[in-house]
Amino acid sequence: MKALAARRHHRMAPVVLLLLALLTTGGIYAALAPSTAKAETVSTADIETGKKLFQANCATCHGPNAEGTDGVPSLVGVGAASVDFQVSTGRMPMQTNGPQALAKPPQFNEEQTAALAGYVASLGAGPAIPTDEQVDASLGDPSNGMALFRTNCAMCHNAVGAGGALSEGKFAPALWETSERNIYQAMQTGPQSMPVFNDANITPDEKRDIVSFLVEQREGSAGGNALGALGPVSEGLWAFVIGLGLLIGAAVWIGAKSS
Secondary structure (H helix, E strand, O other): OHHHHHHHOOOOHHHHHHHHHHHHHHHHHHHHOOOOEEOOOOOHHHHHHHHHHHHHHOHHHHOOOOOOEOOEOOOOOOHHHHHHHHHHOOOOOOOOOOOOOOOOOOOOOHHHHHHHHHHHHHHOOEEOOOOOOOOOHHHOOHHHHHHHHHHHOHHHHOOOOOOEEOOOOOEEOOOOOOOHHHHHHHHHHOOOOOOOOOOOOOOHHHHHHHHHHHHHHHHOOOOOOOHHHOOHHHHHHHHHHHHHHHHHHHHHHHHHHHO
């Protein structure tokens, strides 16, 4: 017993205990923490097709092996979701240089986009393309989505997804015509100036709730004219102009009657 007690009070005991605690914590986190890094299951033929498309259309900027070039990021590890978002919205390949890539009609069809995404996914694990269930707005909770969106997204995209200006010529686009899949992928991958919201920040169910809230904004205003859906600033200005105008008109009318 004395020998055990002596070892327990050895000067290296705290170091050993600290290392054991770190290993235990790391093991538990690795086992339980959510992760969006998934390898896509794509056939070899599709990967080869995607590689040929990449070398013909993307390698000039991103490098022959997607390793990136000066001022152009590497695509190794960005995942299929990032490629699908950028290509399906027409942002890539870029048409002209500018502060940010602009959405335009896509250059590739769905099969070609899937092949490109599969090729890039084969270079390194990254966020996978969301499933139909994950982006089904009818399965989400728009009330919770509203709270999440206004906490995490409204400062750039406006309270109802109408978009807004950023610095240095950049902007947060309006989301009224963006597909549910692309909205979800934007949260996964953080395109342009947008931060990444991985599953530890916003869970997959919460992402679907945000999609559900944004889809509801496309159904029109239950209260009549939405005033551009720009939120309380435009509504307050409208009330101020009309209300103050009526008050001034009433004052002039009363003054004229009194005289």
